[in-house]
Amino acid sequence: MLDRRLGAVALGVGGALIVGYCIYFDRRRRSDPDFKRRLRERRRKQKIAQEKSGLARLPDLKDPGAVQQFFLDEIQLGEELLAQGDYENGVDHLTNAIAVCGQPQQLLQVLQQTLPPPVFQMLITKVPTISQRVISAQSLAEDDVE
Template identity: 30%
Template sequence: MSSSNTSYNPLRIAAIATGVVATATVSYAIYFDYKRRHDPVFRKKLLRDQRKAAKSTQKEAETGKAVVEAALRRALVLINAQPVPDTPESKEQYFMEQVSQGEALAARSPEFFIASAIAFYKALKVYPAPQELIMIYQKTQPPPVFDLVMELITLEYVTLTGLVAAFRMSGLASSSTSRDPRDGSSDPLLEEIDDASPSQQQAQAQASSQSSSTPSSASGASSASPTSSGSFVVVDDESNQTPAATTTETVEVEVRTTGIVGEDPPEEPLN
């Protein structure tokens, strides 16, 4: 009887089973390490599995973040649509209700962290010193809840900034389309160009071309005038005359007017 009792001892069976499991685990670890070190195909397969696991984890995190952000955006729209209490007494009562609700939800489980953050954000909107209350939240509430509250604040700031930028852009666009760029009373040059008709501009161009094409001989004859000392001042158009022609005309005019200096007049023949 004693031998049969010892052969079926539960402690001995448990010890044997534990030893077998440990031996199998150690054997598999040795085999795994050997394959990882010496089998390139097995090593590549391990790397692929690790990359897939990392990608799936990252994708799940991004999906969860997108879901949380969408929920916070919807909550922010609902919060802004709700009326805010006006009187100090109603604001104080509303603040106490939201703070107590947020604390109760934060103490339950992580599934209620979003609802808790929404309640704390509602209380923040009616508190007279928001920065002080944010510091209190940071010290008293769990970090995930505080991060959600700060994300709500960031989303509202981004929304308001986008609305202000869109309003400014629409105002600039409307002002630029309603104003004529040539309608500037402060620019006299534009006014002068606008006032001049095409016929006037053409007449001015013809007059300038005629004045530039005046014959050089007429200008030389009209520009020479005698002075009291017998000298002459000649004004010629250099653009229309050559230097040789200018000198010849000047000498001819001087000879015809005064004669050659120092020469006696010719004697008349005696009959």
Template identity: 40%
Template sequence: MATSSRDLLLWGAGIGATAFVGYALYFDYRRTHAPDYKDSIRQKRKAAASRQRDEPFNLPNMGDAAAVQNFFLQEIQIGEELIAQGLEDEGIKHLCNAVVLCGQPDHLINIFRQTMAEHFDRIVAELPHAQARVQAAVIAQRGGIRAESEERGAIVDADDLE
């Protein structure tokens, strides 16, 4: 039986693919059975979680009321969409950013208490972290000078909340 070049090529490709899969399995086995594998995974997850929590975001120019209002409305919309998609942690983070930037946070919190009762406790628990993120972003935006009037947030009309 004569072996054609096509058959040899197929055999070579099959052997190469088998060798590659074997190497990948061997490497994965060695990696997952290393003594410090679980510890390194835990450290990476913890670092990623803290990095995500402390991740700065781009605030609009706090002197431009229209830009702050648009950012506020955008944060509420993004937060509601993420919660509807099942990404509750990210959605709550955006809603908390909106509360911190709101000129009347008590009114907005009451709206969230009525409309998002199942997420309300998590929103309230996340508020201090959101306030710290916004303050850090304002300080970075101002070049390290903290404006006392902006600690509470920018002014947003109550009519825009509904």
């Protein structure tokens, strides 16, 4: 009986020490003058990386209306850029559309029939990066914690 009480007390004291340790270092971290500067710098770098990779434009994937509108806009913009001869940017927009498409295989089949073979090949080389883009966009949105 005494061993159980002693064990419970030791467990309680140990838990309190761990919680105190966490609170102490959290306060110490937040009071560090460089903490906010480093946090702002990290967020600025993430924003720049998003803009370079086109991730800033991805819609909230939980909102079907926003996803549908984004899909249609990206298809239209991609087609316009391809018609103007800007193949690189046109393919980027089509890749963004594929990233949010519910049935990417069917879309790729349609694009294969409508795009010239060299342009479709450019698109195929960018397809493996699609899942990386979506995952990165979701994780960056969830990691925005202060």
